[in-house]
Amino acid sequence: MKLPSLNVQILLGAMFGVGLGLYFHSLGAENHIVQTGLYMSGLVGTLFIDLLKMILIPLVFCSITVGIANLRQHQQIHHVWVTTLLFFVSSMAIAIVVALAASNYFKPGAGLHLAMFQDAMQNFEAKQLPLPEFFAQFLHGLFLNPFTALSQGNVLAVVTFALILGITLVMGGERFKNILALLQEGLEVTMHIVSWVMRLAPLGIMALLIKLIAVQDAAMLSTLAKFVAVIIGSTLFHGVVILPLILYLFTGRSPLWFWRGARESLITAFATSSSSATLPVTLRCTTQHLHVKPEIAGFVVPLGATINMDGTALYEAAAAIFIANLAGIELSMAQQLIVFFTAMIAAMGAPGIPSAGMVTMVMVLQSVGLPAEAIAILLPIDRLLDTLRTAVNVEGDMVGSLVVQKLVMQKST
Secondary structure (H helix, E strand, O other): OOOOOHHHHHHHHHHHHHHHHHHHHHHOOOOHHHHHHHHHHHHHHHHHHHHHHHHHHHHHHHHHHHHHHHHHHOOOHHHHHHHHHHHHHHHHHHHHHHHHHHHHHHOOOOOOOHHHHHHHHHOOOOOOOOHHHHHHHHHHHHOOOHHHHHHHOOHHHHHHHHHHHHHHHHHHHHHHHHHHHHHHHHHHHHHHHHHHHHHHHHHHHHHHHHHHHHOOOHHHHHHOHHHHHHHHHHHHHHHHHHHHHHHHHHHOOOHHHHHHHHHHHHHHHHHHOOHHHHHHHHHHHHHHHOOOOHHHHHHHHHHHHHHOOHHHHHHHHHHHHHHHHHOOOOOOHHHHHHHHHHHHHHHHHHHHOOOHHHHHHHHHHHHOOOOHHHHHHHHHHHHHHHHHHHHHHHHHHHHHHHHHHHHHHHHHO
């Protein structure tokens, strides 16, 4: 009997995961079947994420170094670099505009009051980080001892060292051809291991979704329903309308073609809530299903997983407006402009800082004088919303690699 394709298996795994999660949720946390099911799904889900993280650092290191070396040989690196950064900044800017527009129109939080959440705020200590200190930590995180960065799994520092090493290998020419050949073989071996790990993806994704759905706090979701609806709606609008429209305008490719090729990666991103953990799957989908050249995908996708965060930027900007509404403060146009730039900087810099999401969110709130402790209100719903924004973060990386490839090919012809 022939098994269905991996794509179909992952889709079925996700559907079963959501179904079982809802069933467990209806039985209640005290049920023995639920406890056993959650324990088993926790084991399988953790194993799947750990396998992805195991292969992450060698994959990032080899793919960026080899990608840079191959691009330099074709004299395309400058154009790829500039186009990639322009795309990342533009797509994040559009995402933040969508968030601010939706939040100003629907005004989530306007009917609620901070006093309702006083207990949550008192039990939460906001980790505050002024903007200059944030930049200092961000820059410090770029340049670490490469062996320390590799052993600690610091993706941003690994990306920085891989960029420098890739350029050095090309400038050294024939002298370093053996090292380049070794890294190319390392990349091939790593991608082969990724294909093995992906055989566990249907089970891993099912396990992660069971746990996610089963432990959701329904009461908190209903209290914050309007904010949750605004975040989900604006994130979906960016992911389903804006990014596919950008893809179509620049490459002529249809959204259906893209989603068929990107499905594995988007479902994995949704289940894991981690752009970094999903990176091996994203790179595989981008090169094998979306047919982006390995040297372009190897540069754009790992860099995007580190600094291109459309969903995160959108969420942080919308959360600032939500907390302002809760506090009864109306942010002026100038203050919303500050939120715009701070949310973009925070989203790009997040991976370089411990407890990244919470610290950068506090920075956005502080920039316009909002109570940092109010972030505690978002903690119970953050895990659920994180799934969707991570999927959009990953979608932005894949769309970016296709757009960059198209523009680079036009420039070189």
